[in-house]
Amino acid sequence: MVKHIFYHFLETKEKEEENRRCDLQLGHPRSEFVERNNRSPQLLYLFPWEIKKVISTHDLQHQIGLELNAKQVKEHLLIHWDGETKGRVINGERIPIQMLDLDTRTEYQVFFTKWPNHDMYLILGSWFMEFVANRNVTSGMTIGLYWDKKSKTLRVSVLDKFI
Known part of the structure; x- marks a missing residue:
C-alpha cells in the first residue's frame, strides 16, 4: 500500500455557508492521507460459468x-x-x-x-x-x-x- 496526500481546495456547501455567516475568509486547504493499492485490477468475468x-x-x-x-x-x-x-x-x-x-x-x-x-x-x-x-x-x-x-x-x- 502506498500513501498519497490529497488536498481539498473546495469547501462543502455547508462549510461554505457557515463561513459566509461567520464572515470568515477561506481557510487553508484541508488535506488527507489516502492509501492506494498498487496491484493491478483483476479481470472481470462477464459470464457466470457455474x-x-x-x-x-x-x-x-x-x-x-x-x-x-x-x-x-x-x-x-x-x-x-x-x-x-x-x-x-x-x-x-x-x-x-x-x-x-x-x-x-x-x-x-x-x-x-x-x-x-x-x-x-x-x-x-x-x-x-x-x-x-x-x-x-x-x-x-x-x-x-x-x-x-x-x-x-x-x-x-x-x-x-x-x-
Missing part, C-alpha cells in the same frame, strides 16, 4: 455425450427447473433442452438425463462431436456451462482463452 468441465480423454473416446458432476448439476441447473422436470430427470428420463455455444452462436437440441445407478448426469446428442470438431476441443481443455434463466437455455463456451 459449471466448469475439463474435457477428459474418456469424454472424447466414448462420444456418448458430456458427463457432469451431480453436485454441480444440482446446485446450478436443477434449481432453475420446475419440480416436474427435476423429478423426470432424477428418475432417468431424457429431457430435451436447448443449448447455445456462445462463441459460435450455434444452437443444439440436446437431451439431459441422469446416469442410471450412478451419481452423474449426461448431456446427450450429436452436439458433442460437432462441438469438439468445430471448436478443436482436445483433452485437458476447459469448457464452461451455465443456465440462462431468461431464454431457458444451457449456455456453453470454451474457457481456455479466458483463463
